[in-house]
Amino acid sequence: MNREAKEIAEKLKKSRKIAITSHIRPDGDSIGSGLALYLMLKKMGKEVRYVNKDIPQPPLTYFPHYDVIEFGDIYPQEFDVVVLIECSTEERSGQKNLDRYFRILIDHHLSNEEEVELNWVDPEESAVAIMIYELAFYLGVEIDKEIATLLYSGIVSDTGGFRFTNVNSKAFKVSAELVEKGADPVKVNRLLFENYTPEKVKLISKVLGTLETFLDDKVAFITMHKKFLDELNLKDVETEDIVTIVRSIRKVKIVAFLKENDDGSYRVSLRSRDNADSSKIAEKFGGGGHLHAAGFYSNKKIHTIKQILLKEFEKLDL
Ligand SMILES: [Mn+2]
Numbered sequence: 564m565n566r567e568a569k570e571i572a573e574k575l576k577k578s579r580k581i582a583i584t585s586h587i588r589p590d591g592d593s594i595g596s597g598l599a600l601y602l603m604l605k606k607m608g609k610e611v612r613y614v615n616k617d618i619p620q621p622p623l624t625y626f627p628h629y630d631v632i633e634f635g636d637i638y639p640q641e642f643d644v645v646v647l648i649e650c651s652t653e654e655r656s657g658q659k660n661l662d663r664y665f666r667i668l669i670d671h672h673l674s675n676e677e678e679v680e681l682n683w684v685d686p687e688e689s690a691v692a693i694m695i696y697e698l699a700f701y702l703g704v705e706i707d708k709e710i711a712t713l714l715y716s717g718i719v720s721d722t723g724g725f726r727f728t729n730v731n732s733k734a735f736k737v738s739a740e741l742v743e744k745g746a747d748p749v750k751v752n753r754l755l756f757e758n759y760t761p762e763k764v765k766l767i768s769k770v771l772g773t774l775e776t777f778l779d780d781k782v783a784f785i786t787m788h789k790k791f792l793d794e795l796n797l798k799d800v801e802t803e804d805i806v807t808i809v810r811s812i813r814k815v816k817i818v819a820f821l822k823e824n825d826d827g828s829y830r831v832s833l834r835s836r837d838n839a840d841s842s843k844i845a846e847k848f849g850g851g852g853h854l855h856a857a858g859f860y861s862n863k864k865i866h867t868i869k870q871i872l873l874k875e876f877e878k879l880d881l
Pocket residue numbers: 592593649671689690691721
């Protein structure tokens with residue numbers, strides 16, 4: 564028995580008007596989970612709206628029922644309850660004035676117990692989609708083909724196709740059940756990983772062209788200059804896949820991905836593996852994150868950022 568899931572289900576059953584929201588710069592797990600929950604609540608006859616702050620990047624825009632997502636603020640509409648999907652804190656949703664509502668928070672990122680009305684955080688789970696799957700049981704909603712597809716997509720995207728360290732036997736078990744209920748692994752893989760435009764592949768080529776490795780190839784730097792996007796007529800593109808390629812270099816332990824912003828500042832994403840701690844480095848630059856994924860902003864010149872980073876990497880026991 565999952566006490567938290569049961570409590571959340573009881574509250575949702577009693578509610579009539581429900582808002583769902585997920586985190587800023589949304590990923591496949593938050594959108595898949597959000598849409599699945601939307602469909603589940605609709606099936607129960609609820610008045611549901613799924614309102615996000617940020618517009619997702621392709622391929623998330625190809626998810627079934629993507630069109631139901633609204634963009635903007637939840638307040639001032641009246642809702643009995645607001646469900647925050649994959650937001651370790653309310654702030655992560657980009658929404659304001661949510662303290663006026665009864666808030667339910669569902670996430671698998673470790674957080675300091677957020678002050679919300681109902682909180683269900685389980686860092687053991689590979690994806691929030693697995694938690695929403697469990698919630699469906701307590702809601703008494705039958706998982707149809709579309710819900711199964713969305714939840715399965717969430718698990719596949721968060722585990723990088725069952726390749727990342729967060730994958731566990733439960734992820735496989737739930738995925739198997741979702742496939743039994745109609746999720747098509749080939750179609751989902753195609754949607755998530757074989758959905759590039761020629762421009763995106765050209766961008767990958769440009770960014771990979773900037774690759775530099777240091778410290779016996781254990782450290783890699785890549786850069787996405789603003790002009791790369793301009794030349795290809797692209798705007799904020801999903802880039803996680805590019806880092807994944809670089810992190811797959813045999814010896815690489817840590818990748819620094821420097822993305823130039825419109826104003827010439829940089830957003831730096833750090834992706835690492837094994838014992839290389841990304842968050843420790845990001846914190847030194849005023850950012851944060853997890854062991855294997857962290858980031859920070861910097862107004863310094865690119866050359867300086869690289870120099871300081873390299874010094875920090877040298878201190879790590881790679
Ligand atoms: Mn997730």
